Amino acid sequence: xxxxxxxxxxxxxxxxxDTVLLWALRDMAGLTGTKxxxxxxxxxxxxxxxxxxxxxxxxxxxxDVAGKSVTTIEGLSADGSHPVQVAWRExxxxxxxxxxxxxxxxxxxxxxxxxxxxxxxxxxxxxxxICRCGCYERIVSAVRLASTGV
Numbered sequence: 001x002x003x004x005x006x007x008x009x010x011x012x013x014x015x016x017x018d019t020v021l022l023w024a025l026r027d028m029a030g031l032t033g034t035k036x037x038x039x040x041x042x043x044x045x046x047x048x049x050x051x052x053x054x055x056x057x058x059x060x061x062x063x064d065v066a067g068k069s070v071t072t073i074e075g076l077s078a079d080g081s082h083p084v085q086v087a088w089r090e091x092x093x094x095x096x097x098x099x100x101x102x103x104x105x106x107x108x109x110x111x112x113x114x115x116x117x118x119x120x121x122x123x124x125x126x127x128x129x130i131c132r133c134g135c136y137e138r139i140v141s142a143v144r145l146a147s148t149g150v
Contacts, residue, residue, distance in 0.1 A: 017062050017066070018062070019061060034046050035099070050069070076104065082104075084104050088104060090150065103131065107143045126139060
């Protein structure tokens with residue numbers, strides 16, 4: 001059992017400390033926006049922020065985040081007004097949409113660390129997030145747009 005701040009709210013996750021964070025978020029906290037992709041930290045569909053940094057939640061345990069702050073897609077912006085979310089909608093980025101919550105969380109973390117990235121920095125910063133539909137050109141464009149504050 002671990003005390004964690006999730007989306008700004010103090011929560012206790014009632015389960016063993018070795019529970020994978022992805023499953024704790026989905027099954028214990030009821031936050032299903034974080035998606036299961038590969039379970040091996042390779043695709044990025046499960047990306048969340050832990051103390052402001054992008055992390056693959058399938059590779060982190062509840063014990064790892066005890067006493068820390070976790071932000072999921074549900075907590076990025078209550079009304080969808082985060083610049084990355086706005087840019088995603090404006091440019092119609094998703095095709096199937098499955099990977100997009102992880103893509104958005106990775107992009108938000110990238111922009112928090114580097115508010116004005118070059119296209120090369122966007123490509124490098126987003127490299128660990130896979131889109132099976134190949135929406136990479138729109139993803140880069142959306143990150144670029146979000147960096148302007150939309």
